[in-house]
Amino acid sequence: MRALSRETTALTLLLAPVTLFLAIFFLIPLGIMAVYSLLEPGLYGGVEWSFYHWNYGRILGWADGFIEEFDIVYLQVLGRSMGLAALTVISTLLICFPVAFWISRLPAKQKNFFIFLITLPFFTSMIVRLYAWVLILRDSGFANQLLEWLGLISEPLDLMFTGTAVIIGMVYIFIPFMFLPIYSSIEKLDMSLVQASQDLGASPFTTFRRIVLPSVMPGVIAGCILVFIPSLGNFVVPDLLGGARVVMIGNLVEQQFLYARNWPFGAALSMVIIAVMMLLMAVYLFRVVKADSNR
Amino acid sequence: MSIAFSHNPASDYLRVRNAVRHFNTPEGGVVKALDGINLNIGQSEFITLLGPSGCGKTTLLKIIAGFERLDSGKITLDSQTLLELSAHRRPVNTVFQSYALFPHMSVGDNVGYGLEVAGVKKPERVQRIGEALEMVGLAGIEKRLPSQLSGGQQQRVALARAIVNRPKVLLLDEPLSALDRHLRMKMQIELKNLQTELGICFLFVTHDQEEALTMSDRIVVLNGGKVEQLGTPTEIYHRPASRFVADFIGESNVFEGKVVRFDDFGADVQCGELLIRTEDRNLITGSAVEVMLRPEQFTLLDSSTSAAGQQVLTATLEQAVFVGSDHQLVCRLASGQQISALVRGHCHHLQVGQPLQLAYSSADVHTIPAVF
Amino acid sequence: MxxxxxxxxxxxxxxxxxxxxxxxxxxxxxxxxxxxxxxxxxxxxxxxxxxxxxxxxxxxxxxxxxxxxxxxxxxxxxxxxxxxxxxxxxxxxxxxxxxxxxxxxxxxxxxxxxxxxxxxxxxxxxxxxxxxxxxxxxAWGSVGIVYNKELVPELNSWNEFFALPEQGKKIAMLDDMREDIGIALILQGESVNSVDRDQLKAAQAFLIEQKPNVSAFTYDSIPMVQSGDIAAAQWYVGAMMYVLEDPEKLAYVIPEEGATMYxxxxxxxxxxxxxxxxxxxxxxxxxxxxxxxxxxxxxxxxxxxxxxxxxxxxxxxxxAVNPPAEVMDKLQIFEDLGKGLKLYDRVWTKVRTAS
Incomplete structure (x- = not known):
């Protein structure tokens, strides 16, 4: 009994830094946002300390009765952002999955080299890297020059400042986030399981579906979550590569905090993003728990 | 040694012809994993591939399973060429060293996996899973996960998963190496019984000579990608075809020498100062041979026993170790060579440094052509 | 800005x-x-x-x-x-x-x-x-149009600017709420600080109508005007620095309808x-x-x-840098909009999300 309470004390002490860290850098800011989202915007930014319910109503489309009319424009943006984020997830997954398999089969030296290449972009500022894409995607950029040289197009394609450019940029930025968890789960994959499956008569496709996929699934799901969440809230890529043409929910938040000087509404929009993500995580966790208890 | 001595007339069920497989090492060298292997194996034989690590035994198993390719050569099973079939189409199953149980599937699903992908309907599948598990002594654990089983149980599940498909050949890749000694010996007997019951060919890879001698109908001794000897355990033990086999299987005393005289009953071999008589009648004067005597083939002479009809060696006792019912004696000959003898009975009166008379029968003396 | x-x-x-x-x-x-x-x-x-x-x-x-x-x-x-x-x-x-x-x-x-x-x-x-x-x-300056003379020999007004896409020439605007709504208001002859709902709705309609013709909403248009990817772009008088370096190719103009100033x-x-x-x-x-x-x-x-x-x-x-008095009169400076900013925010959101 004594040993137990001692263990509990030790555990508490060990967990204290983490708890403190989460509280200071996560819960408190989140709490501030939650409170702000229910206050009246200050005339010059900041908040007025009086309860104000229009922030959430406005997201759902209701007018505040003073200036606006009923309009679900914010929900549309949220929907479109989720679509773009989902497209980013699918694209990065389609690229990373086969590549991760291919790299995992290489000799150690080459393997390390490719891992290095994939993590290399982290050493440079994201803004600089996105500017490189501006040079590639603009009308006289490398992409159009290459396509013209190959004779595939005669007129430059409009790539820059389009949804395509935003997707390309997002995929580019988030590839490492998808690749690394998938790769680590493939690395952990026991090749003797694959051989066992073949040995028992399963075709390569069946082996992939029944043995490989379930084994690497945790990595795939981790990758999807790691890509979806920052994609949904991203505003840097649409700002740079989409101009005002592609608006994601993150851009709306940015606009509220800066140019519209409406912190509470920006906070409310952020809370909606967080709610969407928590909902998705909850669905995932629920499924995992259910799958575990089924065993 | 040649396969011409094969004892099994129906031994062309699994045929390996001139199998060659070389690997390039990262340092630029070449490892000859298989260097011209020939084997003929019968339909219901328990065959053990025995050899030190790197001898090619696992490579051969993987090639038969379809996980490795062959540089040249041919393998047929039941008159069907194996090499053209990809792994999942071959009528063989493997028990892996690591067991390779699918961690996300229950025991039942693991065992039934092969049946399921082969399209066997559920009622039959369930019945056959039950039978297979019963055969390995694990009836009724279908619902459990592999992680909930002990090492020995996992081993049996791996076995059940392989035999449930009724393969033509069951390949076993050192399946007992992870088990403790007691369990291993129990499993050796069970495996042999299972093989007899199923009547299918078991191809068992091990580096443990005791295991090989216990279970096998025949043993293939491999070294450096070549077959050193193929024979029954008795043949391998008592009539090793090479110095390598003699050294690798059991303990042996080997003397290098030259045939100095031969007659209708045998030959005399001069090994340094020692003259050893053998009943091997295939020797001619002047040929270099190695002479082998197993430690248990010596008897200890004392004043009360006579050496009538026996050859005698004189040696000095250096060490006596009690090994259960016997004593292992380490002695040194006048020539300086060390020999080992396993003798029955009381040896408490023996003292280190004391001269001993070791007797042996010339009929036990086995000769191996020396290779220079 | x-x-x-x-x-x-x-x-x-x-x-x-x-x-x-x-x-x-x-x-x-x-x-x-x-x-x-x-x-x-x-x-x-x-x-x-x-x-x-x-x-x-x-x-x-x-x-x-x-x-x-x-x-x-x-x-x-x-x-x-x-x-x-x-x-x-x-x-x-x-x-x-x-x-x-x-x-x-x-x-x-x-x-x-x-x-x-x-x-x-x-x-x-x-x-x-x-x-x-x-x-x-x-310091102060105007926000006018910088253009590539190889593609557009002469440009004097916002109307000519917005007509360029019909001739297959690309234009860019700033990715800036006040500047873009400001141009729309100037073209209606209104104040760039108007908080009149109807005027702003008209500005919104104008911008949404123009949006498909505007190749880019960005602050980075100078290199694209230099390379000819964009024929003309709404930009600050600071563009003059590039114009003076390459006067044969580039030009900066304060459009005759007027412009904003900072x-x-x-x-x-x-x-x-x-x-x-x-x-x-x-x-x-x-x-x-x-x-x-x-x-x-x-x-x-x-x-x-x-x-x-x-x-x-x-x-x-x-x-362009030191305009004569009659041009100065046509330059409007932004004022703070107070609560009216919310109207601009809504207009800008609608413009950005319009397809």
Whole structure:
């Protein structure tokens, strides 16, 4: 009994830094946002300390009765952002999955080299890297020059400042986030399981579906979550590569905090993003728990 | 040694012809994993591939399973060429060293996996899973996960998963190496019984000579990608075809020498100062041979026993170790060579440094052509 | 707005957002360490001639520290979040009004200083500071059109600008709420500070109608105009710097319908630790040769009447940099909109999300 309470004390002490860290850098800011989202915007930014319910109503489309009319424009943006984020997830997954398999089969030296290449972009500022894409995607950029040289197009394609450019940029930025968890789960994959499956008569496709996929699934799901969440809230890529043409929910938040000087509404929009993500995580966790208890 | 001595007339069920497989090492060298292997194996034989690590035994198993390719050569099973079939189409199953149980599937699903992908309907599948598990002594654990089983149980599940498909050949890749000694010996007997019951060919890879001698109908001794000897355990033990086999299987005393005289009953071999008589009648004067005597083939002479009809060696006792019912004696000959003898009975009166008379029968003396 | 001498304007547009995120969450933001003789400037990026600072230090012995921001909003947010240590900030006129309402500005009585006679009273534009008791006009300029003469020989108006896409020529606008809505209002003959719902709805309709024709909404249009990817772009007078480098290819024009203008003023903060050094700097900057030194490098307008004659010929005589009075009359400056900002926010959101 004594040993137990001692263990509990030790555990508490060990967990204290983490708890403190989460509280200071996560819960408190989140709490501030939650409170702000229910206050009246200050005339010059900041908040007025009086309860104000229009922030959430406005997201759902209701007018505040003073200036606006009923309009679900914010929900549309949220929907479109989720679509773009989902497209980013699918694209990065389609690229990373086969590549991760291919790299995992290489000799150690080459393997390390490719891992290095994939993590290399982290050493440079994201803004600089996105500017490189501006040079590639603009009308006289490398992409159009290459396509013209190959004779595939005669007129430059409009790539820059389009949804395509935003997707390309997002995929580019988030590839490492998808690749690394998938790769680590493939690395952990026991090749003797694959051989066992073949040995028992399963075709390569069946082996992939029944043995490989379930084994690497945790990595795939981790990758999807790691890509979806920052994609949904991203505003840097649409700002740079989409101009005002592609608006994601993150851009709306940015606009509220800066140019519209409406912190509470920006906070409310952020809370909606967080709610969407928590909902998705909850669905995932629920499924995992259910799958575990089924065993 | 040649396969011409094969004892099994129906031994062309699994045929390996001139199998060659070389690997390039990262340092630029070449490892000859298989260097011209020939084997003929019968339909219901328990065959053990025995050899030190790197001898090619696992490579051969993987090639038969379809996980490795062959540089040249041919393998047929039941008159069907194996090499053209990809792994999942071959009528063989493997028990892996690591067991390779699918961690996300229950025991039942693991065992039934092969049946399921082969399209066997559920009622039959369930019945056959039950039978297979019963055969390995694990009836009724279908619902459990592999992680909930002990090492020995996992081993049996791996076995059940392989035999449930009724393969033509069951390949076993050192399946007992992870088990403790007691369990291993129990499993050796069970495996042999299972093989007899199923009547299918078991191809068992091990580096443990005791295991090989216990279970096998025949043993293939491999070294450096070549077959050193193929024979029954008795043949391998008592009539090793090479110095390598003699050294690798059991303990042996080997003397290098030259045939100095031969007659209708045998030959005399001069090994340094020692003259050893053998009943091997295939020797001619002047040929270099190695002479082998197993430690248990010596008897200890004392004043009360006579050496009538026996050859005698004189040696000095250096060490006596009690090994259960016997004593292992380490002695040194006048020539300086060390020999080992396993003798029955009381040896408490023996003292280190004391001269001993070791007797042996010339009929036990086995000769191996020396290779220079 | 007004990131004049930098092609990386868009870059700053982002850093401004990023730093804001930090500013909002972290209340205490570090500022330069204070010593006896120091001055801490908080300015737009690349918005002062470094030579001016060097000369100030040489003359007074006061060490100058420079920190930069990318937008008025970023600067305000940082100050609101509690950043201290800065002496002088460079808000746009409407931001000066806001800061004045928020009681962030120090009354310097700079208009009492001898050099103030050089300042053109027409540039005392802040409603909260009509006499120049608080801040000193710093620099100003128009927001017009920069175009590639190889693609468009001559361009004089917004109407011609918006007609270019019909001829297969690409145009770009700034990714800026006030500037873009401002153009739409100018084309209807309204004030760029209108908070009339119907006028703004018409502006919204105009922008949504034009949106498919506008190839890009960006701050980074100069390189694309240079390369010919874009024929013409709405941009700041700072484009003049590139025009002067390559006058055969590029041109900058203030459209005849009118345009917006910007002006930044130098203001001393109430929280300034070095108020006397700050006032010394304001007085130093009122010297015509110093104001001219800055304007020549920045290629923009100065409010210092005496400095204009000291400017190099190609700037002094340039109607884009120093427009004649009738053009000046057509330039409108942004004012703070108060609650009306919400209307603009909604219009801008609708424009951005329209397909």
């Amino acid at each position: 007004k990131v004049l001498n930098s092609v990386s304007a868009g870059c700053q547009q982002l850093t401004r957002s990023l730093t804001l995120a930090c500013a909002v969450s972290a209340a205490a933001v570090s500022a330069p360490v204070m010593a006896a003789e120091e001055l801490n400037l908080y300015n737009w990026g690349d918005y002062i001639n470094p030579e001016v600072l060097t000369r100030f230090t040489a003359e007074t012995g006061i060490k100058v520290n420079l920190d930069t921001y990318g937008s008025n909003e970023e600067m305000l947010a940082k100050l609101q979040a509690g950043a201290t240590g800065y002496d002088i900030v460079f808000p746009s006129v409407h931001m000066q009004d806001i800061m004045s309402h928020l009681k962030l500005l120090h009354k310097t009585n700079i208009n009492q200083s001898a050099g103030f006679k050089n300042i053109d009273p027409a540039h005392l534009k802040a409603k909260t500071d009509p006499k120049g008791e608080y801040c000193l006009p710093y 002006q930044e003023n130098m203001c001393v903060l109430n929280s300034a630790p070095n108020k006397s050094n700050a006032k010394a700097f304001l007085e130093f900057f009122m010297k015509p040769e110093i104001a001219a030194l800055n304007a020549a490098q920045q290629a923009n307008g100065t409010a210092n009447k005496a400095a204009v004659s000291l400017l190099p010929e190609n700037l002094r005589a340039n109607p």
